[in-house]
Amino acid sequence: MSFQELILTYGYPMLFVGVLIESEAVLLIGVYLAQQGYFSLPTVIGVAAFSSFVAAQLCFFIGHRYGATFLVKRPTWQLRFSRVQRLMNRFGVGLVLGFRVIYGLRGVIPAAIGLADYSRLVFIGLNAMGALLWALLVGLAGGSLVQMAEKLPNHPQVLILVLGGLILCGGMYQFYRHVKRKKSVSTELTH
Known part of the structure; x- marks a missing residue:
């Protein structure tokens, strides 16, 4: 069974789980299926935003709760944490809003932010805005790409x-x- 068939069979809950695992790819499948009339596009974007929000909150919590002991045992991860700290010092709020576009660090950045004792309430607010912005941009841009691809010979x-x-x-x-x-x-x- 293809992932598209899984989403069609199990609907929005499968879309939620898929976005947790594969982010943009599953969101784009959801957008495509919405354009085919199987789903509602605003609901697809909402589910994707919520899924992305939950994933980032989980990583933030893990970093906040277990980050220090995790880093002590893994020196190579300490280097990644240092990199994220430099990014936080340079970009601040922009990093919290936009970390979803930094492929390969999507889980590391919220965990490192949690480890750095960033305000939980501020992170929740910025994470919610960032997740919605990400889902809107990727969903609407993906929808436009699908429409363009359908017009190609x-x-x-x-x-x-x-x-x-x-x-x-x-x-x-x-x-x-x-x-x-x-x-x-x-x-x-x-x-």
Whole structure:
């Protein structure tokens, strides 16, 4: 059973769980299904925002409650925490509102913010605004992309080449970041 079929079978609760796990990909599936008439677009965006809010709150709570003991046992995570602290010092509220767009740090940032004794009430408010903003932007932009894709001529070879090129570029970028991160971690651990 495909994920799209799971969402169609189990509806909004499956959309909620899917967004917890895969964020944008599942939100875009929900938007597509809303455009096909299976769901309500405002409800899809609302469920996605709530799911993203819950995930970030959970990470914040874990960081607040267990972060210090977690970091003591994991020196490489201490480096990530230091990176998030630098981002917090530089961007402050903007980071709390916009961390969802920083791929690879979506769980780390709220956990690190919780570890840094950030105000719980302020985080709840900013997290709610950020989750709604994220769901609106991704949902509406995704809906526009789906509409544009439906208007493209039906040439699967071209679409496969474009998609393959994007995946290849993304993979090369991730590999570059991985190599760069390993070098910086090994350099910082040896000093």
